[in-house]
Amino acid sequence: MKSCLNRVTQMSHFSSCSPEAWRSCSRITGERPLVTHGPGGFTGEMTMISGRRSLVRGRVTEPGEFLELSAESLRSLVAKDAELSEIFMRAFILRRLELIRTGQGNVILMGSRHSANALRLREFLTRNEHPYTYIDLDTDKTSQELLDRFDVKLDEIPVVICSARSVLRNPSIQELAECLGLNSAIDETQVRDLIIVGAGPSGLAAAVYAASEGLDVLVIETATPGGQAGSSSKIENYLGFPTGVSGQELAARAIAQSEKFGAKMMVAHSVARLDCEKRPYKVVLDNGNRLPACAVIIATGAQYNKPRIANLEFVVNTHFHWDHYQGNEAYPSSWPAGVEIISSEATRTSIEQRGIPRVKHEIMTMPAQIEQLKVDLQKASTPEQRDSIQKNIFEAETYLTELKSMQITLPTMTFDRNLILHRKSRTVEILWLGRAHTDGDVFAFLPKEKVLVTGDALHGWTPYMGDSCPYDWIKTLDVAEKLDFDYVIAGHGDVMRGKETFELWKQYFRDLLEQTAAPYADGATLDQAKNRVSDYLISKYATKFDPKFSQSVGSNVIKACQVIAFAP
Numbered sequence: 333m334k335s336c337l338n339r340v341t342q343m344s345h346f347s348s349c350s351p352e353a354w355r356s357c358s359r360i361t362g363e364r365p366l367v368t369h370g371p372g373g374f375t376g377e378m379t380m381i382s383g384r385r386s387l388v389r390g391r392v393t394e395p396g397e398f399l400e401l402s403a404e405s406l407r408s409l410v411a412k413d414a415e416l417s418e419i420f421m422r423a424f425i426l427r428r429l430e431l432i433r434t435g436q437g438n439v440i441l442m443g444s445r446h447s448a449n450a451l452r453l454r455e456f457l458t459r460n461e462h463p464y465t466y467i468d469l470d471t472d473k474t475s476q477e478l479l480d481r482f483d484v485k486l487d488e489i490p491v492v493i494c495s496a497r498s499v500l501r502n503p504s505i506q507e508l509a510e511c512l513g514l515n516s517a518i519d520e521t522q523v524r525d526l527i528i529v530g531a532g533p534s535g536l537a538a539a540v541y542a543a544s545e546g547l548d549v550l551v552i553e554t555a556t557p558g559g560q561a562g563s564s565s566k567i568e569n570y571l572g573f574p575t576g577v578s579g580q581e582l583a584a585r586a587i588a589q590s591e592k593f594g595a596k597m598m599v600a601h602s603v604a605r606l607d608c609e610k611r612p613y614k615v616v617l618d619n620g621n622r623l624p625a626c627a628v629i630i631a632t633g634a635q636y637n638k639p640r641i642a643n644l645e646f647v648v649n650t651h652f653h654w655d656h657y658q659g660n661e662a663y664p665s666s667w668p669a670g671v672e673i674i675s676s677e678a679t680r681t682s683i684e685q686r687g688i689p690r691v692k693h694e695i696m697t698m699p700a701q702i703e704q705l706k707v708d709l710q711k712a713s714t715p716e717q718r719d720s721i722q723k724n725i726f727e728a729e730t731y732l733t734e735l736k737s738m739q740i741t742l743p744t745m746t747f748d749r750n751l752i753l754h755r756k757s758r759t760v761e762i763l764w765l766g767r768a769h770t771d772g773d774v775f776a777f778l779p780k781e782k783v784l785v786t787g788d789a790l791h792g793w794t795p796y797m798g799d800s801c802p803y804d805w806i807k808t809l810d811v812a813e814k815l816d817f818d819y820v821i822a823g824h825g826d827v828m829r830g831k832e833t834f835e836l837w838k839q840y841f842r843d844l845l846e847q848t849a850a851p852y853a854d855g856a857t858l859d860q861a862k863n864r865v866s867d868y869l870i871s872k873y874a875t876k877f878d879p880k881f882s883q884s885v886g887s888n889v890i891k892a893c894q895v896i897a898f899a900p
C-alpha cells in the first residue's frame with residue numbers, strides 16, 4: 333500500500349513494513365514506528381478488547397494477506413477459545429504496559445507539580461491506563477517555547493494536547509474523556525441487561541461475574557475505575573494475591589477481565605438518579621442522559637466527609653520515619669496563606685541528616701537498578717518472570733519520577749520539650765515526653781477535649797521498633813498515660829478509648845526485653861534467641877495485636893538483642 337505518504341500525524345503506529353520503508357515514511361509523516369509485524373504476527377492492544385478508540389495505527393507497506401477481525405469477533409473468539417484468549421490477552425496487556433512505560437500515546441500533558449488540576453488529570457490518565465507524555469513546566473527547559481507555541485497563558489495550565497489535534501486548557505476530566513473518545517463507543521440507547529454504578533472492586537467484580545455469564549453489562553464510573561482500592565499502594569488481604577497487589581494493578585486486571593467478557597466501561601460520568609417507575613429502568617446521568625437497563629447494581633462504596641478547614645494553621649510531624657515527612661509538601665500549596673509544620677528538633681534533624689540524603693541516594697542509585705532490571709528482563713525465561721520484572725520496572729520508574737519531583741518540605745517550627753498553642757477556641761499541648769519509637773516522638777494533647785494524639789509511639793498495630801529506644805519507651809508511655817484523656821488518636825488503627833493499650837504495650841516491651849535477655853545471657857545464637865522468644869511472645873500476644881504479629885515479632889526480638897548487647 334502506498335497511501336502512507338499522504339497522512340500527517342504524530343501518533344505512534346503499528347506498522348507492517350520494512351525498516352527502510354518506515355524510515356522514509358516517518359520522515360515525512362512524523363510517525364514513530366513501535367513495532368514491525370511479520371508473517372504470523374498480529375496487531376492490536378487493549379483497545380481491541382475495550383472497544384475504545386485505537387491509540388496506534390497499523391500501516392502496510394508490503395503486499396500480503398491479512399485476516400481482519402472486528403473487535404466484536406475478536407472478543408467472541410477470546411471468550412470461546414481459551415488458548416487464543418491467553419495469547420491475545422497477554423500480548424494486549426503487555427503492549428499497553430509498554431505504551432504506558434514509554435509514554436507512547438496520543439496525549440501530551442503539560443503541567444506543574446504545584447497544580448492540583450495537573451495532578452488530577454495525571455491521576456485520571458494513569459488510573460485509566462491511558463499512555464501519555466508528561467511535560468513538567470517547572471523543569472522543562474523548553475517550557476516557555478511550548479507555552480508560546482500553543483499561546484497558553486499561565487492561568488490556562490495544565491494543558492492537554494489530544495491526538496495532535498485539540499488543545500485543551502485546564503480541562504475537566506469529563507472534557508478530557510470526551511476528547512479522547514473514552515466513552516464514544518457506548519451506545520446509550522441500548523437496553524442493557526445490567527448497569528453497574530461505580531467501578532470500585534465491588535462494581536468490577538459484579539461486572540466480571542455478570543459479563544462472564546453472558547449478560548450485557550455497562551459499568552458507569554464518576555472518575556476512574558478502581559475506587560478507593562485504586563489509590564492503595566499495596567493490598568495484602570485480597571483473595572488470591574499472597575504477595576499483595578497494588579490497587580492500581582488490581583483494578584487494571586479486573587477491568588481487562590471484565591472487558592474480555594464484553595463488559596463496557598463509561599468513565600467520568602456520575603449517575604445522578606434512577607428512574608424505576610417502569611421497566612426498563614432508567615439510569616440518569618449527570619448530563620441528563622437516560623440509559624435503559626433491566627437491572628441495576630449500585631456499588632458506589634463509601635464517601636468520606638472531608639474536614640472543611642478553611643485556614644489550616646499547624647501540621648504536626650509526630651516523629652521521623654523514612655517517608656512520612658514526604659507528605660509535608662502538600663500543605664503549603666493547599667493552604668497558601670501559610671501553614672507552620674511543627675516537630676521536635678530531633679525529628680527535623682533526622683529528616684535533614686537521614687531522610688534527605690536517602691532520597692538523594694535513591695535518585696542516584698535507582699537508574700542503575702532499573703537498568704539491571706532491564707538486563708534481567710532480557711534474560712527472563714518464563715512469561716511469569718517477564719511479567720514480574722516488567723512490573724518491578726514500572727514501579728521503580730514511577731517511584732523515581734516521584735522522588736525527582738519531590739519538594740522536600742522541612743518542619744518550620746521546632747522545640748525541645750513542650751510547645752503550647754493557646755487559642756481562644758482551644759489549647760493544644762505538643763509534648764516531648766521522652767524517647768520512645770524514635771528519639772523525637774511528640775504527643776499532641778487537647779486537655780479540654782481530653783484527646784491524646786500519639787503518632788507511632790502507641791497505636792493499634794504491632795509496634796515497629798527499628799529506630800526505637802525500648803527501655804525509654806516504657807517510661808515515656810508511663811508519663812503519657814498519666815495525662816487526663818479519654819480518647820487516643822493513634823498513628824494506625826481505630827480511635828481508642830481509655831488506657832488499656834498503654835498497659836499492653838508496656839508489658840509487651842518488658843516481656844520482650846526480659847525474654848531476650850535470658851538466651852543472650854546463655855550465649856544463644858541470634859536465630860536461637862529469635863525462635864525461642866518469638867514462640868513465647870506469639871503464644872502470649874498473637875490475639876492482642878494485629879493478624880501480622882507473628883510475622884513482625886521476629887524483627888522486634890532482633891532489635892531487643894541489639895539493645896541488650898549494647899546496653900551499658
Ligand SMILES: Cc1cc2nc3c(=O)[nH]c(=O)nc-3n(C[C@H](O)[C@H](O)[C@H](O)COP(=O)(O)OP(=O)(O)OC[C@H]3O[C@@H](n4cnc5c(N)ncnc54)[C@H](O)[C@@H]3O)c2cc1C
Nearest residue numbers: 530532533534553554559560561564567602603632633634
Ligand atoms: C488508601 C486505601 C488503602 C486501602 N487498603 C485496603 C487494604 O489493604 N485491604 C482492604 O481490604 N481494603 C483496603 N481499603 C479499603 C478498600 O479499598 C475498600 O473497602 C473498597 O475499595 C470498597 O470497594 P467498593 O467497590 O465497595 O467501593 P469503592 O472502592 O468506594 O468504589 C466505589 C466507586 O463508585 C464510584 N461512584 C460513587 N458514586 C458514583 C455515582 N453516583 N456514579 C458513578 N460512580 C460512582 C466511586 O467514584 C468509586 O470509584 C483501602 C482504602 C484506601 C482508600
